[in-house]
Each structure stands twice: as structure tokens, then as C-alpha cells.
Amino acid sequence: MSATSPKVLRGRQFFANPGPTNIPDSVLRAIDRPTIDFHDPDFVEVYDATFAALKRVLGTEHHLFMYSGSGHAAWEATLTNLLSQGDTILLIESGHFSDEWGRMAAAHGLEVQMVPADWRHGVEIAAVKAALVADTKHAIRAVCVVHNETATGMFIPLPELRAAIDAVRHPALFLVDTISSLASLEFRMDDWKIDGVVGGSQKGLMCPTGMSFTGVSERGMAANKQAKLGRYYFDWTVMLKRPGKSFIGTVPVNAFYGMREALRLLEQEGMENVIARHHYLAEGVRRCVNVWAGNNGPQLFCTNPGRYSDSVTAVLMPEGHDAEELRRTARYRYNVSLGGGLSRLHGRVFRIGHMGDLNEAMVLGALTAVEMSLRRNGVPHGKGGVEAAMAYFAS
Ligand code: PLP
Numbered sequence: 001m002s003a004t005s006p007k008v009l010r011g012r013q014f015f016a017n018p019g020p021t022n023i024p025d026s027v028l029r030a031i032d033r034p035t036i037d038f039h040d041p042d043f044v045e046v047y048d049a050t051f052a053a054l055k056r057v058l059g060t061e062h063h064l065f066m067y068s069g070s071g072h073a074a075w076e077a078t079l080t081n082l083l084s085q086g087d088t089i090l091l092i093e094s095g096h097f098s099d100e101w102g103r104m105a106a107a108h109g110l111e112v113q114m115v116p117a118d119w120r121h122g123v124e125i126a127a128v129k130a131a132l133v134a135d136t137k138h139a140i141r142a143v144c145v146v147h148n149e150t151a152t153g154m155f156i157p158l159p160e161l162r163a164a165i166d167a168v169r170h171p172a173l174f175l176v177d178t179i180s181s182l183a184s185l186e187f188r189m190d191d192w193k194i195d196g197v198v199g200g201s202q203k204g205l206m207c208p209t210g211m212s213f214t215g216v217s218e219r220g221m222a223a224n225k226q227a228k229l230g231r232y233y234f235d236w237t238v239m240l241k242r243p244g245k246s247f248i249g250t251v252p253v254n255a256f257y258g259m260r261e262a263l264r265l266l267e268q269e270g271m272e273n274v275i276a277r278h279h280y281l282a283e284g285v286r287r288c289v290n291v292w293a294g295n296n297g298p299q300l301f302c303t304n305p306g307r308y309s310d311s312v313t314a315v316l317m318p319e320g321h322d323a324e325e326l327r328r329t330a331r332y333r334y335n336v337s338l339g340g341g342l343s344r345l346h347g348r349v350f351r352i353g354h355m356g357d358l359n360e361a362m363v364l365g366a367l368t369a370v371e372m373s374l375r376r377n378g379v380p381h382g383k384g385g386v387e388a389a390m391a392y393f394a395s
Contacts, residue, residue, distance in 0.1 A: 016366035018312035018353030019203035030261035038251035053263035059188040071200035074212035077234035084228035085109035096151035096342035148181035153314035184311035282310040294382025311355035329373040336369035
């Protein structure tokens with residue numbers, strides 16, 4: 001706590017991180033229950049219902065494997081189940097998370113061919129197409145993309161990427177990280193012919209961290225039979241021999257009770273409404289930041305309006321002002337938790353998460369704390385940002 005802050009922070013902390021996110025009370029209550037044997041028929045019903053609902057949210061009728069582990073675990077499971085040492089992947093640069101996925105692939109002995117992109121503007125689909133056209137021998141086994149780059153607040157239009165792969169008739173698998181887009185942005189695994197979808201529990205799915213999963217197409221399952229990278233806990237073939245056709249070890253039963261409830265909440269709201277709500281709340285945040293940007297203030301990091309993320313907004317601080325200092329003021333003076341800048345954006349960017357269990361008042365609370373922190377820290381900014389968001393939400 002800083003010297004100027006109150007010793008005690010009363011009230012509930014406003015949590016505006018882009019994952020983990022706020023967990024609805026009914027999800028917390030669902031998790032808070034006595035242990036039950038994971039073979040017990042009562043639990044098996046919950047397990048099966050969770051798989052079925054998650055498949056509906058993913059938009060797939062194909063395969064789904066779940067793991068105890070965060071999103072990194074699902075990345076590792078997906079790569080090792082689909083590829084063999086020396087295989088080439090075409091990785092689309094988007095920011096910290098595409099870099100991280102590339103580091104993991106390289107650690108497994110995969111060749112990583114990057115399609116470079118400006119982190120503020122995003123990749124040109126034509127550049128992806130050109131890389132695939134140049135690959136006349138079809139050495140590229142998989143095109144890997146982060147649907148929504150949580151570090152920069154930018155998404156990539158998956159149907160356009162799918163169309164680019166189809167246009168050049170490239171047989172590569174299409175692998176997508178949907179960790180910060182699922183249940184926040186439109187996502188359709190089967191319609192967009194995605195072969196491997198990586199997801200996690202702690203963002204749009206409104207659950208605690210620690211469960212992750214891969215949705216797999218029939219082409220993906222065929223590739224799995226040829227894939228030789230080492231795996232055991234994550235091996236889909238081994239999983240399919242287990243009673244629940246997933247989970248090689250103990251099943252995290254309480255997490256399942258939580259996820260089943262979270263999926264019930266999402267389906268009760270209706271996925272189209274969930275997506276629309278995310279767009280609406282994100283638009284309020286962007287209107288606010290665009291006002292702050294006046295007077296050489298903080299601005300949207302993403303400079304490509306067609307690709308603004310509806311689940312997270314990254315805000316670039318003016319030159320000479322430290323984003324970490326601002327986050328400290330928000331956290332220790334106003335009890336609002338914001339996301340920090342990742343890797344090369346550390347100190348330059350702060351991030352406002354607006355995904356999951358959120359409404360206008362919660363968003364406004366976070367924006368107000370940021371605006372107060374800007375004033376308190378002497379960061380130049382245009383006045384009236386929160387007012388602009390209020391006007392939008394009241395219209
Ligand atoms: N991919 C994206 C887009 C993410 O936002 C994150 C985490 O924030 C990850 C991957 C890594 O997931 P985890 O932190 O759950 O391991």
C-alpha cells in the first residue's frame with residue numbers, strides 16, 4: 001500500500017482484470033459443496049451436462065477434452081496431440097500470447113514460422129495467405145492463431161482467416177486460442193471449420209482458473225493418430241479409454257459443479273445476448289478512453305477500429321507516464337484491480353477487462369477509479385471520459 005493511501009480499503013474490490021474475471025455468486029455457491037466420488041452417478045450427470053453445454057458454447061458437435069490446468073495446459077495438449085517433432089506451424093503474431101505459444105511450440109521441437117504483425121494494427125490476412133501460397137510443398141502442418149489477443153485488446157476475424165486457408169486449398173490444421181474470446185465474442189468452431197480450439201475456464205466462462213480444454217474436429221482426431229510428440233496426461237487416445245473419455249487422473253468435481261452453473265447462466269442469458277452485452281460494455285469503455293485521449297492523454301492501444309476487442313481494452317499511457325504507477329493508485333487507493341502491460345508493453349499499457357459477469361455500473365466503477373487515478377497521478381487527459389460512457393449507457 002502506498003504512503004498516501006488509506007490503511008483499510010472497505011467495500012468489495014472492483015475487479016477489472018482481463019482474466020481471471022468476476023465469478024457469479026451462484027457459481028461460487030455451486031462449487032461450495034461436499035466432496036463426491038467422481039464415479040458417483042450423481043456427479044456423472046453433472047459431468048456429462050457440462051460437456052454437452054460447453055460443446056454448445058463452442059459451437060461443435062465433435063470432440064472435447066478437458067484438463068486440470070490453466071490455458072497453457074490446453075495449448076500444450078493441443079500441440080502435442082496434433083503434431084510431431086520437426087513439424088512446421090504457421091503462427092500469426094498478435095502480441096504476448098502468440099509469442100508465448102510460439103515459445104512453447106519451439107520447446108517441443110516444432111519449427112515456428114511467424115507471420116509478423118504490428119501489435120497495434122494486427123495482421124494483414126493477405127500476409128497469411130501469401131505465406132500459405134509460398135508453402136508449395138505443404139510443410140506447414142497447422143495455422144495457429146490467438147482469436148483475441150488479451151495483451152493488446154485486438155481480435156482477428158476468424159472467418160476471413162478460414163477463407164484465406166480455403167482459397168489457397170492449403171491442408172494445414174486450423175488451431176485457435178479462444179481463451180479470452182469464448183463466451184465474449186462470436187465464436188463458431190464447426191461453422192468456421194476449426195480443427196483445434198484452446199479454451200480456459202477463467203475468462204468469459206466466469207469460473208475459477210484451473211480448467212482448460214480443447215475442442216477437436218474429425219480432421220484433428222485423424223491427425224492425432226499420426227502425431228508423435230510426447231504426452232501422457234494430455235493424451236487424447238488414452239483419455240478416450242477412460243470412463244468419462246477425458247481426464248486421465250482425478251476429476252476436479254467441484255470445478256465441474258461451478259462450470260455447469262456458469263454454462264447454465266450463459267445459456268439462460270442466450271449466447272447472442274452475451275455477445276451483444278460484451279460489445280455494448282466494450283463500446284462504453286472505448287468512448288471513455290477516446291475522451292481521455294484528448295490533451296495528449298492515454299489512448300486505445302489498438303489502432304484498427306475493425307478489430308477492437310469486446311472483452312478487453314488495452315490503454316497506452318502518454319510518454320513519460322508509468323502504467324504501473326497508475327495501476328498501483330487504482331488498486332491501493334481505490335481498490336480497483338486493472339490488468340498490466342505484458343512483456344514489451346509492461347509499464348506502457350494498462351488493461352481494462354470487460355468480460356464475464358459484468359454490468360454497466362461495474363464498468364463505470366472501474367472507469368471512474370481510472371479517471372481519479374489519472375487526476376491523482378497528474379497524468380494529462382481529456383476531461384469527461386466517464387461522462388461519455390455514462391451518456392452511452394443511458395442512451
Ligand atoms: N491465451 C490467451 C489469449 C490468454 O489471454 C491467456 C491468459 O491470459 C493464455 C493464453 C494463457 O492462459 P493461462 O494463463 O490460463 O495459462
